[in-house]
Amino acid sequence: MDTAGPPKALLIDLDGVLYVGNDPVDGAAEAAHWIAQQRIPHLYVTNTTSRPRSALVERLAGFGIETDASDILTPPVAAVSWLGENAPGPVALFVPSATRPEFDALEILDDEANEGAAAVVIGDLGHAWDFATLNRAFRLLMCDPAPALVALGMTRYWRSADGLQLDVAPFVVALEHACGCKATVLGKPAEPFFATALRILDAPSEAVVMIGDDIVGDVGGAQSAGIRGVLVRTGKYRPKDLEGTIEPEAVLDSFAGLPAWWKAQA
Numbered sequence: 001m002d003t004a005g006p007p008k009a010l011l012i013d014l015d016g017v018l019y020v021g022n023d024p025v026d027g028a029a030e031a032a033h034w035i036a037q038q039r040i041p042h043l044y045v046t047n048t049t050s051r052p053r054s055a056l057v058e059r060l061a062g063f064g065i066e067t068d069a070s071d072i073l074t075p076p077v078a079a080v081s082w083l084g085e086n087a088p089g090p091v092a093l094f095v096p097s098a099t100r101p102e103f104d105a106l107e108i109l110d111d112e113a114n115e116g117a118a119a120v121v122i123g124d125l126g127h128a129w130d131f132a133t134l135n136r137a138f139r140l141l142m143c144d145p146a147p148a149l150v151a152l153g154m155t156r157y158w159r160s161a162d163g164l165q166l167d168v169a170p171f172v173v174a175l176e177h178a179c180g181c182k183a184t185v186l187g188k189p190a191e192p193f194f195a196t197a198l199r200i201l202d203a204p205s206e207a208v209v210m211i212g213d214d215i216v217g218d219v220g221g222a223q224s225a226g227i228r229g230v231l232v233r234t235g236k237y238r239p240k241d242l243e244g245t246i247e248p249e250a251v252l253d254s255f256a257g258l259p260a261w262w263k264a265q266a
């Protein structure tokens, strides 16, 4: 079944793979250490947009996993890479303040401007959304030439301490509907996110394995970009995940089993 040859590089999901909530997955730090020791090219990929990479590096260090910010691909980082290639020019940011520094390398449009954007980037603004803010994004998108609409993921909602909350997707869909345009999504499972990961790894899709706990976001998303997907039975994994149409390359009890599986592929 496997005609692609042994894998050469890894994409690794964070939440549910290396840790679940505040608890590290048993053996995950040792597996991550093995990957680094073997010099296997790898990138940690996450849909998290609420914290900058420096905070993720600290969090991983707390679980005994040494990383560098450059080893982590988040939707804002993928967006910066994508924008540099596809939409050069001033960028209008609709992202939380904690996320803004990730865009420092780009020219940022003034926060009051209603025109002149090469791209409009929508993140999870949460309580900062109001009519005027959403309408400014709409006005920018209606300019001629039309700027690119970029979404930092398409999560519909999430559960906060006081209940369910709208995430980024409902606002992106409202803008798409109003403008008659389609957003480029830079988050799992969208193809441009995985394409950006491949560009950073400088590896062909068939040489790369994605490992994650989300059958759709991790395994299905990777497969639609030509990347092999391996599922772990930790985090959000449920046995019924394997009853659908997405068939992982392998299913591991946890990330701790990755080194043994990798060696068996050689």
Ligand SMILES: [Mg+2]
Pocket: 013, 014, 015, 016, 017, 212, 213, 214, 235
């Ligand atoms: Mg996950």
